[in-house]
Amino acid sequence: MMQRSVFFLSDRTGITAETLGHSLLTQFDGIEWKKHYASFLDSAAKAQAVIEQINTIAEQEGQPALVFSTLLDPVMLASIRRADCVLFDFFETCLGTLEAVLQQPPARIPGRSHVLRQDASYFRRIAAIQYALNSDDGANAKILADADVIVVGVSRTGKTPVCVYLALQYGVLAANYPFTPEDMGAIQLPPLLQPLRKKLFGLTLNTSRLQSIREERYPGSHYASFAECQRELQWQNELYRQFDIPSINTTDVSIEEISASIVNRAHLERRQHGT
């Protein structure tokens, strides 16, 4: 397979450079990316060390490295530009355009995107993480009443990581209610959820996938049998249908995508990024 070296450069965390760079790379198939991360590049000496690494690798590989950058320092950026690389400068170009449109110079202060602002949205996000942990699989009426959304589903449909992601990325208070076999008599909502019907969002999975996830946890158990998985999913999906609970089949969908879908479809208010 073709190989290509990629550098992610940043004055601070590197999260922005990595997110966009990674998105771009996924559009090119059949290439093995050799990834190098250089965050917190805050001195000329550190920049020089990275430049030497870029040049060494380019020479070894006989081709320029790809460099994704959110560096803000024009001097540092200019020195990177002289290295043996193809530079994708995510900030500088856009900042120039924004400066012209807004008729105001950018602050050029690194790390502002992930700086701690002593503002309400940041602390709400922290509180949301704590909320997701407190409400994890320990449903109680008092906690559930505070939820922005209650993610429901039978055991092992992936509720926990989705709730945690909703908290971290969007500052949403996401509680988690696992349907248990005790809930599964008639097709009716568990008593705790009845007053909260409008807040419910369902996860579901294909039977064979649920079986394999449960099998990994409790091999050979009744809980992990195909018949039991099928029975629980049938009950659950019929509940979603009868009570008009929006739901998403997570079999081939990542937690990022499930979470973004929930925010989008349930019209959840975002508490993020200083909003």
Next chain:
Amino acid sequence: MMQRSVFFLSDRTGITAETLGHSLLTQFDGIEWKKHYASFLDSAAKAQAVIEQINTIAEQEGQPALVFSTLLDPVMLASIRRADCVLFDFFETCLGTLEAVLQQPPARIPGRSHVLRQDASYFRRIAAIQYALNSDDGANAKILADADVIVVGVSRTGKTPVCVYLALQYGVLAANYPFTPEDMGAIQLPPLLQPLRKKLFGLTLNTSRLQSIREERYPGSHYASFAECQRELQWQNELYRQFDIPSINTTDVSIEEISASIVNRAHLERRQHGT
């Protein structure tokens, strides 16, 4: 304060457009951003609805809206370009350059960056989230032994959100060990941590900040008193010094930045983005 409307457009989750767009906006002070999110734009009808919204807002405000986009569909992008907006097209420009450098056309399949790949790194990330929850404040030797890093600190230094973020963003197995008053006799490592010294990373806080966080939780308690906070922090920081435990003062630092610093300084292996 000056106001300006901003749209974040995406074929899928919108996470990439929001991350980069937000980073850029933080560089301009004194403007109140009115943010509009349009993710999962996967039909001409949805695109048309957004275009109408962009034009209406531009007319109301008497100035073009800012639009940050990771749309991949050239037709949709062209129609957005004709709206009354300043378009920041994060993908198209870079994809063109990448295509030339790699001598290969991009796949142009939306949502690849957050698609579920049935690969090891994705499941390790899910497992890491579960691990962070399982190990949260419930230290036991068996769990700690598996950790890539053990985040330590006295109560309320912010260990939990950092461990969860390390799991979600980097797929790192991050355990969490809270120092309790029982640990604080002589300056020595708690027995559980003694064999794991190399894995420790310490958090600390300014005394007055710790006091205010604890005060919020247990107002008027001994636990939240300035003297107790000071005593615990002094013990903790002396421990960090004597045992050469790397540490970070989190008083003015966000969880993203703390986490990125830990990955960087502890040279943790990333299990993310298909790496």
